[in-house]
Amino acid sequence: METLQRVREDTQNWFAKNLKGDRWIWFVCIIMLLWSIVVVYSASVKDAYSQKQGNTEYYLIKHSVLCFLSLLIMYFVHRIPYIKFVYVTRLAVWSSILLLIFTMFFGTSVNEASRWIEIPIIGQRFQPSEWAKVALIAHLSLILARHIKGGWNTRELFMEPLALVGVVCGLIFTSNVSTAVMLAGICFLLMFVGKVPLHYLFFTAVGLVFFATIAILLNSTQRAGTAQNRITSFFDKDIVVYQSQQSYMAMARGGLYGEGVAKSRQRRFLPEPQKDFIFAVAVEEYGTIGGVVLIVFYLIILYRGLKAIEATKRPFGGLLSAGLTFTVVSQAFSAMAVTVGLVPVTGQTLPFFSQGGTSLLFTGIAMGMILSVSRGENIEEKRI
Structure with a gap:
């Protein structure tokens, strides 16, 4: 018991020392990235069989590595005082x-x-x-x-x-x-x-x-x-959009509690299920409750990203945090709106959740910059 207590304390001390900035943003981003590994692994089965000769681990390993790299980028960027971005x-x-x-x-x-x-x-x-x-x-x-x-x-x-x-x-x-x-x-x-x-x-x-x-x-x-x-x-x-039709069927199957982890059936028919329509797969497997949890996560990012403005007394930090927060959250809600049929099909991915190399890495940069602002700085360059 003493050993476990010591490990817990050491872990808490490491996080407190190394992960600066808004802890809610850190928590939500880490949870979404970990959750996305499971959902992307499930949603990529069709592509694994059609493009990788049934090697389902290919997308699992690739997405896991990209999630780790995104977190790593987020960590290093957040350590840079935001005034240096000038x-x-x-x-x-x-x-x-x-x-x-x-x-x-x-x-x-x-x-x-x-x-x-x-x-x-x-x-x-x-x-x-x-x-x-x-x-x-x-x-x-x-x-x-x-x-x-x-x-x-x-x-x-x-x-x-x-x-x-x-x-x-x-x-x-x-x-x-x-x-x-x-x-x-x-x-x-x-x-x-x-x-x-x-x-x-x-x-x-x-x-x-x-x-x-x-x-x-x-x-x-x-x-x-x-x-x-x-x-x-x-x-x-009168026009039936195939992507939307399959998306509605996936969410209908999910109901309130979902079909269960990796039990999506519509992933075989949805176009780009691990990218553009991953929200539909998530709702099918985790139900409406899972979908609501994802929405709440993005709302937390929106609230905490805007609240980070309070940590700086200068306009650059506030505008930077607000702009990047709106960018990440608007993309997320755009992707979810497409899935539920509120807007036309756009091809937007869910930040920190969909499979994607460039999107994951640059979302990590954006969130790192927001966290840098949330750390606060006492002095900002006069040129700003």
Whole structure:
């Protein structure tokens, strides 16, 4: 008993010493990642048999490693004082623009969408839009923080942030309409919170439409056509959307308490069950109760991420935490809304729950930055 008590105390001391910031965020993220390993293992059975000759452990091992790496990234990022992010936001956002342009012309296409860059030797795909989301929100937070107490002149506003938001969202729009629209909405919200005059926000909307149009003309109208078809199908009740139909069947089977761990039957018919529709698999296996628990977890992240603003007295930390929190939570609720049929099919994944390399790793960066803000800092650079 004494040995167990000593181990428990040592463990508690290690966590208290090494895991700084909001403990609720740490708890929720760790629980979701551990839970996701079980659900992804169950949901990936179809792909394991069709693509990996029945090697079901392949996706289990791959997703477990990515979850560990995401936590590791989250840990190292949260140890960095958030004021130091000031020095890399501009480089980050411009590097993301270059990567998005490269992807548009030379990217790897999957499901007729050029969203990925294939990394040589290791064969792992990298999705630049995930990097662009974090980089744009971080740099936009810095720009707004510098002007929040002062006025804007037209030149400053059009150079940054209006043109910047327009370029990034326009480039993403060519291959991922839903992500571009969601990111633009979050940027609008952040600029409103950052006290950008309303008439300038109108010009931002015009700029977004302009850059999206140019990006489509340079590439193709394929994804715009896909988005239009999905919206049309959603509002036309005579059209049966296969993904939605299978999703409803999965959740109906789950009932209140669920079919049980790894007992999903609709995983064999759902498209991308371990990614876009993993919420349906989770509800089928763990019931409505499991679905509600997941929703509560994301609401906790929303509340604690916004509460982290109290730990900083300067605008950059508050805007950074708010922007990244909205990004993660809005993606989560977008994915769940698709699953239950509240919005058209978008292809968004559940952060920290769906299978995915790039998404998991960059969500780890985003949550690490939020935790860094929640640690609090007494001094923030004067340049902010």
